[in-house]
Amino acid sequence: MSHIISVVNQKGGVGKTTTAINLSAYLAHFGNSVLLVDIDPQANATSGVGIDHRTIPKSIYHVLLGHLPLKEVMINCDIKTHKLIPASPSLAGANIELISDNQREFKLYNILRQVKNDFDFIIVDCPPSLDLLTINGIVAADKILIPVQAEYYALEGLGQLLETINLVKENLRPDLEILGAVITMYDKRNLLSKQVLDELYKYFPAKIFRSVIPRNIRLTESPSHGKAILHYDNSSKGAKSYERLAKEIIDYLSLPSLSG
Numbered sequence: 001m002s003h004i005i006s007v008v009n010q011k012g013g014v015g016k017t018t019t020a021i022n023l024s025a026y027l028a029h030f031g032n033s034v035l036l037v038d039i040d041p042q043a044n045a046t047s048g049v050g051i052d053h054r055t056i057p058k059s060i061y062h063v064l065l066g067h068l069p070l071k072e073v074m075i076n077c078d079i080k081t082h083k084l085i086p087a088s089p090s091l092a093g094a095n096i097e098l099i100s101d102n103q104r105e106f107k108l109y110n111i112l113r114q115v116k117n118d119f120d121f122i123i124v125d126c127p128p129s130l131d132l133l134t135i136n137g138i139v140a141a142d143k144i145l146i147p148v149q150a151e152y153y154a155l156e157g158l159g160q161l162l163e164t165i166n167l168v169k170e171n172l173r174p175d176l177e178i179l180g181a182v183i184t185m186y187d188k189r190n191l192l193s194k195q196v197l198d199e200l201y202k203y204f205p206a207k208i209f210r211s212v213i214p215r216n217i218r219l220t221e222s223p224s225h226g227k228a229i230l231h232y233d234n235s236s237k238g239a240k241s242y243e244r245l246a247k248e249i250i251d252y253l254s255l256p257s258l259s260g
């Protein structure tokens, strides 16, 4: 059984990329074959696993435009079961270039279906918008994971996001599901965070992962070293929280975890 999980929130800087990188690294660590797909023109997931987009000739952009097959842009990450489809800044143009394509919402869906059975998990890191790239990320997914930052403004825009996901479900992908919300950058000393947490439980009853990601400096540092937290400081609180999240997701999806 293979799962395509897109990490989505149109709000910027909430921990989408940090979650996509570290969740996929731990899923691979537990013996799953994992493909991380970067569809954000910022290419943060690409650089976060140590790939400089300036040194790679081709990216998901060329695949979305039909110029290259997916396998030609696939790159190996630290573990051999962990692979990356890189993004590049040129991807920003795809929003316009695909506009007259009558299959424009299904570009990524069609591309990922060709390799779906080669992987246990495909994790898609989406940009901070609800543009055509993100719609492609939502349409391509079986399940949506929503990182929510534990801060006062976190709930802003969540209604619009859930509405967009529901529109895709009703009109394009009836089997699409929300996997759940994961709380990121949580600081238990901050009373405001607790308030947001209580409010969020009302928003997503039974759909919030128990593994809460704390604010942790090691998580901030690891992308500049081009490493997932697992390969940078696997004993840090940030690492342990993403390890727990990966296990929780594996358990939730009833997948056998091979080493955990």
Ligand SMILES: Nc1ncnc2c1ncn2[C@@H]1O[C@H](COP(=O)(O)OP(=O)(O)OP(=O)(O)O)[C@@H](O)[C@H]1O
Binding pocket: 011, 012, 013, 014, 015, 016, 017, 018, 019, 040, 042, 044, 126, 127, 128, 184, 185, 186, 213, 214, 215, 216, 217, 219, 220, 221, 223, 238
């Ligand atoms: N739990 C955490 N603790 C400390 N820093 C974090 C944590 N999660 C993310 N960060 C840092 O916060 C910033 C934003 O995180 P990230 O890039 O993952 O968010 P994003 O939602 O992908 O952003 P964007 O919307 O721009 O794509 C980054 O500098 C990242 O290193």
Ligand SMILES: [Mg+2]
Binding pocket: 016, 017, 018, 040, 044, 045, 125, 126, 127
């Ligand atoms: Mg990001």
